[in-house]
Amino acid sequence: MRVGKGCGRCRHRHIRCVIPTGASTCTPCLRLGRACHLDPRFQFKPVHHIYQKNNGATARFELDWDKEQVWVDVSQPVTFVFEANDESAGDEHSALEQHDSLAPESVGDESSSLQQYTPAPERVSNGSGGWTQGLHSEDTYPAQARSPIYENRSRHESTNSPLSLLSDNGSTLTLREASLMRHFIQKLAPWADVCDIHSHFSTEVPRRALENNMVLQAILALSARHDAILANDSDWEASAYHGQCLHLLIAALDQAETNCDENMLIAVVILRIYEELETTTDQQFHLLGSNRLVNLMARSASAGGVAEAVSWQFLRQAIYASVVQYQPLQLDMQNYERSSMFHRQDDGACANRIIYHCARILQVCCDAPGNIVEEDTWRQISDSVNEWNQTKSTTWQPIRYQASSVAAGRPFPEVWMISPPAVIGMQYYHSACIFLTLSKSPSHNMSDYERARSRRVKEKTIADHLIMVIGLSLSNESVQNAYFMACHLLHRFGYCLQNVVEQEGSLKFLARVENMLGWRTSWIMRELEHQWTELAAFDSRDTI
Template structure:
């Protein structure tokens, strides 16, 4: 049963109102032993007129009672109940006030108010949910079977994605341990793992929404503390919630992206402090790159905070991969800036030179053990590249992403919107058969080939999917297009990352381009 606005007690306390299936009271009121005053499940709106089609034109009919209206007799007096909850112990909330929790992240200027997802959900009665915030550390032995399963699922299926460029694997080791000490982080991990599990099993994610709401209650309290009290646990929680947000079914609200961005800019030393905080900062940088690539929006992250990181002085594979990720972020930050922004040409040229120097000096073990070029005649559209090091797979993909943006932005325009730039470029490529589309396509094809050739490196599937979403229109060969759609289906089926919408958008773009191309020919 789904309650529209929750009971009066939950609305007054701004907590999520969860009613188990078949129950007459929400979990919160039942735990307190208090009466639960739920709103009517159905509401009726007065209908005073209707429109009916008459001779191809709508005609309005007012519904009024005739003076001679005959009323049906009843055997007992009829009582009319107003649509109020009758809850008198606590004052009702004003009708116009938003009843969902609000998040206010820190900002150097003015804070952005972030509205959490719908607060009222229905949850199967056999799922363990406790909406009472835990006062302190959690004893692992007190976790329900479902919660223990979700924590293990997070460690086995999700954490490796964040740990790809972290030799210490902090997301797999330290983050779960901290979750047992910090209830806010525990709820975030449960929400993320639950939503990921719901996607893989094609079930409802109402349980994930409930965990997410419980986490927001604790997060609001943490954000209301003085900024000097913000710690690593707060930053970790918001970055984990950004993972959760990226798995949204429909649109990406980016609430936690903005929050992470501002927290990280505020906690500027995190990106170069070493340990877990630095690992979280680099993970968020990859999240910010994802958002900029997919949504064509500039990054608001202060990249100078990363320049003091030890990755620029180490020679391990993870550090070398993070260097190209940093360069890719700097390139995207410049070429995705708002219209009218003057790009520093010298800075742009330095970035291009740094990318090529990085590629020339990459370690020998980054070269593929085996390479086989694609063969369209054999319906094998992607190259095969066996790479020894998992960070190298991701690092090489970010190199190809950087090369794409450098190819497209030899002279970044400053007076057009991002849509106008993309539209003009698309028309120019189709009408004049310029070289960039095939060059861009080769980078996208190689990025996909790196993923398919190194299946155990799950992180590689994400950047390839992002590049397909942004630049998949450059794939003009039918074999490449079919292979790209199969790749996206594989990502969603195996990893739980929603990609079907990307495939639908690409099919639409390819169809439009085919029409334009036929007119040009």
């Protein structure tokens, strides 16, 4: 019999497990907000023999079962669990292997989470802009294509995932894996395929997953996390898949100093969506990795096929981070200028062109002091946006339009579009107009009053474009990707909405997004309510 030495998570991370007296959770798990699975206070070690004195002489007695040992009958089937002798018992590898051996009937329905899973190692900041993934914080990842997000684990570590792609009979995925794959194809891939006429994320990426375990683990991690969010359940299963994907991705990058293939880019972009689903704690680890891979694979945005589709998906991810986190884009935009999108005339290409212009505005504006750009540069970018708006296809005109009316309790316009790319393209057009408005340099000859008036006019213009973006989302509800930009802009510019009807409508919209898509918006709602209350107090004469 021996005393237990802390929870499995702390042992896996090789850190000290401190358990306060009478507590049910250790200090590290409490700090991370994770469930703590403590071992029993006492554990029994297997004993194979004993030494016993007989008439003054020490004799060894073997404790082997006799061949004639009679076992009692049981009324129902039981399972015997053999505990490991070493300290690694209960780590994520053994838990995942246990899951692999389960029969499909024991896995449960599609919405259930696998409680047998031990979560992947927690991300821990190393204090220098990078992070580690658990075992040893002093390990660092080499340069070149590798992002500081990835820990350099042991070179001798096997790259084979405990979650085998094929079942024991070599014919198919497990029931749970197949369910998560279908969840990705039906619910998550359309988010990325909205401007891709070939729908690579719904077709080619799942095919890659059947051949590449790293891509498979990324898909399973994303689907499991989204499923857990919708079910308001624990994401332990997603964390386990996420950890396995990182094992494979790190090993792949170790073997490719400068030559990164498409599967790496696919996996990292999918893992970035995995991060985005936790917007309140989004630390953009995989955004950094994607950024480096895209810049390293200089031709990915113009290579055609799945690489080009993934690169344009990442551009939208970079725009999201820039809008929400107030960060400049660090992408080499020249890679995108060689894309076929500037030579094609389909709706997807037209939408991607305005997405490119929006990214260029964010890149230039955020790099300039005070987000103000020179007049000539601003005019050149503004002309590009206006030219796009004037030359877009006539099929991008709404088939129905009804203006908003605050008096009628209708805060957002009704704008029915024909195609999903048209919805997204018009949203990015209004977003580009917002950032152009925000970055326009005021005249040096303005009086103080004129500057104050200019600020009010800017806020009114931004509010008008924001209302259009939300209206496009609500009017084309089948285009789920359209909800995201509206949420991003509300987080950034929701304070510009001064009418109570518009504010209440925005809160209902955000609540709807979280209920429908599992995209965290409660924190945005809390921030907006605080901002509106504070601004209303400033504008009230009663506070004087």
